Amino acid sequence: MGQCYSVGLKIKVKHNSEEKAAEALRLHMLQDDKTEYNFEEFADFGVGTEKLDDLIRNCLAGWKSSPYCMEEVSGWKKYHNDFDASYGWDTVMKEMFETLTPFLEDQSKIDIYSDGYSIHGLVENGKCNWIYN
Numbered sequence: 001m002g003q004c005y006s007v008g009l010k011i012k013v014k015h016n017s018e019e020k021a022a023e024a025l026r027l028h029m030l031q032d033d034k035t036e037y038n039f040e041e042f043a044d045f046g047v048g049t050e051k052l053d054d055l056i057r058n059c060l061a062g063w064k065s066s067p068y069c070m071e072e073v074s075g076w077k078k079y080h081n082d083f084d085a086s087y088g089w090d091t092v093m094k095e096m097f098e099t100l101t102p103f104l105e106d107q108s109k110i111d112i113y114s115d116g117y118s119i120h121g122l123v124e125n126g127k128c129n130w131i132y133n
Helices: 016-029 039-044 052-059 089-103
Strands: 004-012 069-073 076-085 109-114 117-124 126-133
Touching: 004 089, 016 052, 016 089, 039 052, 052 076, 052 089, 052 109, 069 089, 069 109, 089 117
Parallel strands: none
Antiparallel strands: 004 076, 004 109, 069 076, 109 117, 117 126
């Protein structure tokens, strides 16, 4: 049994920082010995570990069977997914956002909704601020 999540992520990566952001997130994920990211299963349907979009998709549990979507408008990328995952997956998404924060423009944000609570992260002045409801 797990927990239901709905997540929205809106980010704009600083100029010439996408590769650095991908490398930072990849290293974080590879060194995280408490989380199973299912790299092999994601690779089976074309989601790798080199591109930032793929790494984000992994953290947002973007399986083929979930309603995962990503769109880009005026340099801003918007990601959304509704999914079931193990309890505590909100920590994985928070750590992803915190890892990416140094590479993100101000006003980048993440909204995580789960059973009975929500977590909202916003980049302001280059720092991540959290609100818990």
